[in-house]
Structure formats: C-alpha cells, structure tokens
Amino acid sequence: MTDTATVPAPAPLADIIAARLTAALDPTHLEVVNDSHHHAGHMGDDGTGESHFTVVVESPAFAGASRVARQRAVNHALADLLSTRIHALAIRARAPGE
Numbered sequence: 053m054t055d056t057a058t059v060p061a062p063a064p065l066a067d068i069i070a071a072r073l074t075a076a077l078d079p080t081h082l083e084v085v086n087d088s089h090h091h092a093g094h095m096g097d098d099g100t101g102e103s104h105f106t107v108v109v110e111s112p113a114f115a116g117a118s119r120v121a122r123q124r125a126v127n128h129a130l131a132d133l134l135s136t137r138i139h140a141l142a143i144r145a146r147a148p149g150e
Contacts, residue, residue: 065102065137069130073109076129080148081110087142103139114147122146 066084073082085106107126114122122145127134134141 065133066105069105069107069133069138072129072133073107073126077109077111077113077125079109079111081108083108087140102137105138105140106142106144108144110146110148110150112148114145117147119145 064086066086070082070084073079073084083106085108086102087104087106088102109126113125117125123143126143126145127141130138130141
C-alpha cells in the first residue's frame with residue numbers, strides 16, 4: 053500500500069519574515085512586501101519569486117535607537133534567511149509616533 057499523504061507546501065517566505073520580526077520586535081505595525089517580481093531575471097533572482105523584500109516595521113524596541121541599530125535588529129532577526137534565501141531587503145524601521 054502506498055502512502056498518499058501529501059507534504060504541505062512550505063510557508064511563503066513573507067510569512068516567515070513576518071513571524072520572525074513579530075517574535076523579535078513585537079511590532080505595533082508590520083508590512084512585508086515581496087518585491088521579487090520587479091527583479092525577475094536580474095542578478096540575485098533565484099527563480100523562486102521570493103528573493104527581494106521590503107519591510108516596514110514600527111516597534112517600541114526602536115525608541116531612541118539609531119537607524120543603523122534598527123536595521124541591525126531586523127537583520128539579526130532574519131540572519132539565517134539573509135544568508136540563504138533573501139537576496140535583497142529594504143528596511144524602513146521606526147518607533148511609534150515617528
């Protein structure tokens with residue numbers, strides 16, 4: 053008898069990014085935009101349609117932090133993805149009220 057159970061498809065990378073940033077930064081606002089279609093056929097396009105992203109994140113964790121520190125916090129939360137699955141990441145990070 054053959055096992056006909058199907059393996060669920062992996063979660064979209066945008067959902068994984070959102071989950072990681074939510075866990076790390078407890079944002080009050082978060083947008084993850086897949087920009088990969090703008091880069092189809094360009095260097096860094098791996099053909100998956102999930103290589104280029106923009107994140108807009110607002111978090112109390114950013115209060116008093118420099119722009120560089122904010123970007124480092126986002127990069128830290130996504131470090132393994134940046135080294136393996138994300139080719140380009142645009143970050144807009146702000147504290148509430150900014």
